[in-house]
Amino acid sequence: xxxxxxxxxxxxxxxxxxxxxxxxxxxxxxxxxxxxxxxxxxxxxxxxxxxxxxxxxxxxxxxxxxxxxxxxxxxxxxxxxxxxxxxxxxxxxxxxxxxxxxxxxxxxxxxxxxxxxxxxxxxxxxxxxxxxxxxxxxxxxxxxxxxxxxxxxxxxxxxxxxxxxxxxxxxxxxxxxxxxxxxxxxxxxxxxxxxxxxxxxxxxxxxxxxxxxxxxxxxxxxxxxxxxxxxxxxxxxxxxxxxxxxxxxxxxxxxxxxxxxxxxxxxxxxxxxxxxxxxxxxxxxxxxxxxxxxxxxxxxxxxxxxxxxxxxxxxxxxxxxxxxxxxxxxxxxxxxxxxxxxxxxxxxxxxxxxxxxx
Amino acid sequence: xxxxxxxxxxxxxxxxxxxxxxxxxxxxxxxxxxxxxxxxxxxxxxxxxxxxxxxxxxxxxxxxxxxxxxxxxxxxxxxxxxxxxxxxxxxxxxxxxxxxxxxxxxxxxxxxxxxxxxxxxxxxxxxxxxxxxxxxxxxxxxxxxxxxxxxxxxxxxxxxxxxxxxxxxxxxxxxxxxxxxxxxxxxxxxxxxxxxxxxxxxxxxxxxxxxxxxxxxxxxxxxxxxxxxxxxxxxxxxxxxxxxxxxxxxxxxxxxxxxxxxxxxxxxxxxxxxxxxxxxxxxxxxxxxxxxxxxxxxxxxxxxxxxxxxxxxxxxxxxxxxxxxxxxxxxxxxxxxxxxxxxxxxxxxxxxxxxxxxxxxxxxxxxxxxxxxxxxxxxxxxxxxxxxxxxxxxxxxxxxxxxxxxxxxxxx
Amino acid sequence: xxxxxxxxxxxxxxxxxxxxxxxxxxxxxxxxxxxxxxxxxxxxxxxxxxxxxxxxxxxxxxxxxxxxxxxxxxxxxxxxxxxxxxxxxxxxxxxxxxxxxxxxxxxxxxxxxxxxxxxxxxxxxxxxxxxxxxxx
Numbered sequence: 001x002x003x004x005x006x007x008x009x010x011x012x013x014x015x016x017x018x019x020x021x022x023x024x025x026x027x028x029x030x031x032x033x034x035x036x037x038x039x040x041x042x043x044x045x046x047x048x049x050x051x052x053x054x055x056x057x058x059x060x061x062x063x064x065x066x067x068x069x070x071x072x073x074x075x076x077x078x079x080x081x082x083x084x085x086x087x088x089x090x091x092x093x094x095x096x097x098x099x100x101x102x103x104x105x106x107x108x109x110x111x112x113x114x115x116x117x118x119x120x121x122x123x124x125x126x127x128x129x130x131x132x133x134x135x136x137x138x139x140x141x142x143x144x145x146x147x148x149x150x151x152x153x154x155x156x157x158x159x160x161x162x163x164x165x166x167x168x169x170x171x172x173x174x175x176x177x178x179x180x181x182x183x184x185x186x187x188x189x190x191x192x193x194x195x196x197x198x199x200x201x202x203x204x205x206x207x208x209x210x211x212x213x214x215x216x217x218x219x220x221x222x223x224x225x226x227x228x229x230x231x232x233x234x235x236x237x238x239x240x241x242x243x244x245x246x247x248x249x250x251x252x253x254x255x256x257x258x259x260x261x262x263x264x265x266x267x268x269x270x271x272x273x274x275x276x277x278x279x280x281x282x283x284x285x286x287x288x289x290x291x292x293x294x295x296x297x298x299x300x301x302x303x304x305x306x307x308x309x310x311x312x313x314x315x316x317x318x319x320x321x322x323x324x325x326x327x328x329x330x331x332x333x334x335x336x337x338x339x340x341x342x343x344x345x346x347x348x349x350x351x352x353x354x355x356x357x358x
Numbered sequence: 359x360x361x362x363x364x365x366x367x368x369x370x371x372x373x374x375x376x377x378x379x380x381x382x383x384x385x386x387x388x389x390x391x392x393x394x395x396x397x398x399x400x401x402x403x404x405x406x407x408x409x410x411x412x413x414x415x416x417x418x419x420x421x422x423x424x425x426x427x428x429x430x431x432x433x434x435x436x437x438x439x440x441x442x443x444x445x446x447x448x449x450x451x452x453x454x455x456x457x458x459x460x461x462x463x464x465x466x467x468x469x470x471x472x473x474x475x476x477x478x479x480x481x482x483x484x485x486x487x488x489x490x491x492x493x494x495x496x497x498x499x500x501x502x503x504x505x506x507x508x509x510x511x512x513x514x515x516x517x518x519x520x521x522x523x524x525x526x527x528x529x530x531x532x533x534x535x536x537x538x539x540x541x542x543x544x545x546x547x548x549x550x551x552x553x554x555x556x557x558x559x560x561x562x563x564x565x566x567x568x569x570x571x572x573x574x575x576x577x578x579x580x581x582x583x584x585x586x587x588x589x590x591x592x593x594x595x596x597x598x599x600x601x602x603x604x605x606x607x608x609x610x611x612x613x614x615x616x617x618x619x620x621x622x623x624x625x626x627x628x629x630x631x632x633x634x635x636x637x638x639x640x641x642x643x644x645x646x647x648x649x650x651x652x653x654x655x656x657x658x659x660x661x662x663x664x665x666x667x668x669x670x671x672x673x674x675x676x677x678x679x680x681x682x683x684x685x686x687x688x689x690x691x692x693x694x695x696x697x698x699x700x701x702x703x704x705x706x707x708x709x710x711x712x713x714x715x716x717x718x719x720x721x722x723x724x725x726x727x728x729x730x731x732x733x734x735x736x737x738x739x740x741x742x743x744x745x746x747x748x749x750x751x752x753x754x755x756x757x758x759x760x761x762x763x764x765x766x767x768x769x770x
Numbered sequence: 771x772x773x774x775x776x777x778x779x780x781x782x783x784x785x786x787x788x789x790x791x792x793x794x795x796x797x798x799x800x801x802x803x804x805x806x807x808x809x810x811x812x813x814x815x816x817x818x819x820x821x822x823x824x825x826x827x828x829x830x831x832x833x834x835x836x837x838x839x840x841x842x843x844x845x846x847x848x849x850x851x852x853x854x855x856x857x858x859x860x861x862x863x864x865x866x867x868x869x870x871x872x873x874x875x876x877x878x879x880x881x882x883x884x885x886x887x888x889x890x891x892x893x894x895x896x897x898x899x900x901x902x903x904x905x906x
Contacts, residue, residue, distance in 0.1 A: 028862055057840055058861055058879040062892060066784075066878045094890055103892060107784040107878050341864075357839055508834035517779060518800050519857050521881060521891070523830060523837040524845055531828030532847050532857075539826070539870050584829040584865070632847055632855035633806065637825070 010232040013138020018180025021173035023071020024289040025064045026336035029054040031348045033163045040158045048249040052166035052277025055152045060094040065150045066107045068171035071330035084142030085115040089125025089281045092152045124307025126281040133174040144175045151280035156205035169282020170289045181323040188229035191311030225312035237261035241299040244287035246306035247273035290333040297321045388606035390616035393422025394728040396599035399566040399716030407497035408453040414598035415454040430461035433474030433494035435720035439509040440501045467513030471723025472753030472762030479622045494724030495598035513756035515630035529757045530670035531583040541687040548671035549576035550693025559710025561740035566716030592669045597718030599725040621650030621765030629759040642761035643680035654765035658682040662746040665726035667754040668711040723753030734768035771884040783893030786818040797852040820876030822850040829865045862897040873899040
């Protein structure tokens, strides 16, 4: 038996594929973390982010995915009937049983000749769907496949997660490299059974291992996937123009970037958690859309997601000339973030269904 | 050959003139009202829908001095959704002591009452029914709050209006806002309708609200659906009213003061405001008014009072325009200078209208008729419009998707 | 809630699919198969852009059953660029900022939820267009 090498774990399809279209969505409401700490700690002590995005009463993962998907299609300028997969990754699908993806597929006009499925893997459900989409297109099975990471994440009132669990995400449309605004050179998945965070069926709020979510969970898997991918592709941190890491708070992605040798400048455009919170399945992917909104042709991007339970997917991406025409065809990530209406804890409680109405 | 041809032409023209005679009602039976009855309009917690109907029928039978009724037409909108009761025709006939006779429910949303009378008129005109009774009945208070608001909104387009959260007040508000925009009006310009209604209602012991209303309070009232306020929207209440009709010739033998139904017309429009060519025009109200006026051979100028469907002040303004009492965009003006008052150019809501007498949705149309009859008999007490000889009543369903207009004439 | 009824209307609610009249070219929404203008058959499907402007609007304070938890909410008659009026809620806007003539665009949102366990009905709402256009 040969020794295992990272090259063996590198995932690269037969055909060259890339991102043909991309779209973000962030709801307009923001609750400052200080407003939450006022509720539970009398405002004493630090907060993990400035504020987080909150979905309105009429929004859920389906509606938010539809808007992000429409943005991706506007950028890709493709016929939705050529899409062969609509995949929505989330841990807050509005139905426990009934796919979010069929509603999204119907709304964007991709039905009926398409695959549709919902994905779940805590915060990396979206990048899982993205890898599957790469395989779908890269194998020649599909011309286009749409992967979405979107969440309206819940945090137990007063829990550390309440400060960060946010709403938002992105849609990434995968197609062949020659049509792409960014080519995907390869990806890498790194997964172990690590019980750092979970939500049992029928539970309203997730439970977590507190400090156990750090070292043995987030850092181990993000580092594992990132290092293996870079080694397999023989790249260093300095080879990348930009990097995006999953953002459960402001601190973790900055620390992991430093550990991997990335500079604060490299992660700056994709580091959104201080301003929108942790959008769970959307977190890494919306970081990527923010980077694509500003990247130049030829730029290299490393993207590494993290999902509790636990695992990371790492992607090596290179931006093409097509980015410049495409980026202005839909509302940019930064525009969504600047669209901001501040709410207090009372309104937040109402929007997040925390008031017992019946 | 030529002469034969002329003969055929003459025969044809004879047939045409005979037809027009029939259509104009010279040959068909004239119909008159011989009895009226009504309950108060209010929250009647201890009264069921069957009792409400019975009380109104009993009063009408007393008024007509007869128990000889051949058919009942029950106008009702919400018994199914608020009282889980359909099949009102038989239920009402049974409880009114008229078990065995022909009876059926007529539903045309808020215009159910007017539509029930219309069916009674048709029945008598056809000659197949000698005496018919139209009773409008609505039991609003078996449910309360949002359920009632939702039930009332079933008169709108369920798929394209109600499903989006629109209510009757909301639809009224959409019309009012647009009207204000197009004609440069303010909310205060509509206050006169409610002030007039309350002023008249104060004199009507059977009215739901007998308080007078100051114009300043109209604009300051809580919002129901901006810009429609609580003092703009007619209050929903329990109530029943009944009218007995028979052929005019028979009526003359039965009662001292039969009131003749000189015009009776029903017309329809789209349920949804968004489907109308002109959102600010009540086309069904116009059509039914024109037809009824033509049948009666009168012009709006000759009408002494008009019981219109003042569910919202904007509907009062639009009804005055559609029925020919005001130019387009000018209906609000009549409410400014006493034009709609008891001694005004066209008195409206003489017993308080929907706004102060109260609005028991499917019964409202029959209340209007009862009130016009009292005016024409000279039995309106302090609400009397002096010398009233010709009265008009117009009952709308939803936002005017149905309009029923009746013109009544005093016998003397 | 009536499952098949809402399923039947999905094309219209998700994508503003209406109809166009072959004879006079008038666009219809909601679809009704017969032209409102010339009464000719009008069954050819037509997808609206979702752009339009506010024709009239109101904020509902006295909400019907099923909408109580959303009150106050704003409903508008929206004049679509292609001609017809449509009744829909406005979203992502403060009621004080709504005005007749305001340009709006269609978005897909939750219209209603049938209690805790029932179906979720999605459909069109409109939001101000200005923000997306000016900030981009």
